[in-house]
Amino acid sequence: MARxxxxxxxxxxxxxxxxxxxxxxxxxLCNLVVALIVxxxxxxxxxxxxxxxxxxxxxKSTFEGxxxxxFVDLKKYDLPGYAILNTSKGYxxxxxxxxxxxxxxxxxxxxxxxxxxxxxxxxxxxxxYVIQGGEYQGLGxxxxxxxxxxxxxxxxxxxxxxxxxxxxxxxRLDSKGFDLFITTAPIPDMNDKLTVFGRVIKGEDVVxxxxxxxxDEHYRPKSSVGIINVALKREI
Numbered sequence: 001m002a003r004x005x006x007x008x009x010x011x012x013x014x015x016x017x018x019x020x021x022x023x024x025x026x027x028x029l030c031n032l033v034v035a036l037i038v039x040x041x042x043x044x045x046x047x048x049x050x051x052x053x054x055x056x057x058x059x060k061s062t063f064e065g066x067x068x069x070x071f072v073d074l075k076k077y078d079l080p081g082y083a084i085l086n087t088s089k090g091y092x093x094x095x096x097x098x099x100x101x102x103x104x105x106x107x108x109x110x111x112x113x114x115x116x117x118x119x120x121x122x123x124x125x126x127x128x129y130v131i132q133g134g135e136y137q138g139l140g141x142x143x144x145x146x147x148x149x150x151x152x153x154x155x156x157x158x159x160x161x162x163x164x165x166x167x168x169x170x171x172r173l174d175s176k177g178f179d180l181f182i183t184t185a186p187i188p189d190m191n192d193k194l195t196v197f198g199r200v201i202k203g204e205d206v207v208x209x210x211x212x213x214x215x216d217e218h219y220r221p222k223s224s225v226g227i228i229n230v231a232l233k234r235e236i
Contacts, residue, residue, distance in 0.1 A: 078234075079098055079105070079106070079109060079234075080096070080109060080232035080233055080234050081095065081096055081098060081233070081234060081235070082094060082095055082096060082232070082233040082234070082235070082236050083096060083108070083112065083198070083230055083231070083232055083233075084230065084231040084232075084233065084236075085117075085203075085227050085230055086227070086228045086229050086230070086231065087206060087210065087225070087226065087227055087228060088224070088225050088226060088228060089206050089209045089210050089225065090203060090205075090206035090209070091202075091203050091206065092182070092200055092202070092203035092206050092207060093200070093201050093202035093203055093236065094166050094198040094199065094200060094201070095198055095199055095201045096108070096109075096197060096198045097196070097197050097198055097199075100197075101195060101196070101197035104168060104195055104197040105197050105198075107178065108168075108178070108197065109232060111178055112230045112232055113232075115229075116178065117133075117134075117180070117227050117229070117230050118227070118228070118229045118230070119226065119227070119228070119229075120133050120134055120180070120226055120227045121133060121221075121224060121225070121226035121227075122210060122221060122225050122226050122227075123220065124215075124218075124219045124220060125210060125211060125213055125215050125219060125220075125221050125225070126184075126215075126219045127184070127211050127212070128184060128185045128211075129183070129184060129185055129187060130181050130182065130183050130184060130185075130187060131181070131182045131184060131207065131210055131211060132179060132180070132181050133179065133180045133226060133227060134177070134178060134179035134180055135177040135178075135179055162183075162186060162199070163183050163184055163185050163186055164182065164183060164184070164199060164200035164204055164207060165181075165182070165183045165196045165198070165199050165200070166180065166181070166182055166196065166197060166198035166199060166200065167180075167181045167183070167194040167195055167196040167197065167198075168180060168181065168194065168195055168197065169181075169193065169194060169195075170192075170193060170194065170195050180227075181194055182200065182207055184207060184208070184211050210225055213225055
């Protein structure tokens, strides 16, 4: 066997350890594959984007072709129809008049969701007349409420009107204040001052218990009594 010279072995070792060269055709092929992948991704994105825009346009056309009153009716249907007042004396369930007083009910619901009535005290409790909570702004002052109460108690009540109604002062919708009245007797002399937007359907005994709390000469409760929180329900 012929012997390989050391110099030849060294040259073979260097050839094996040298870096492998990538041909130009391989580089071009890789670039083409990458370009095809990018184009495929862009085409897929454009397809779904166009599809979503078409669906949006279809939705707009459907809305424009539908009677606006239908959507108003659907809105009323979706709104909660009942409010449960959790008071320091128990629960009072209110049915809201969404049809007859929609603007007041909308505002009441909005304030409920913002926690406006949470912790609201009953500032005036007038037996056989009304329970009032919140800032009383509709008549200008609490003294006028008291004067109405005294006149009402002297004249008696009218059977044409109901008790256990929920109302608020007739104030502008842009006003920040909102008060609550729960009548404990018919009050026809207040019809021009209050907007009724609900009635008590459960918890009349709780209303009467609140009505029995001790008050001072200005009908302010001597012990704290009020609303803890309000829960809204679509059905009960």
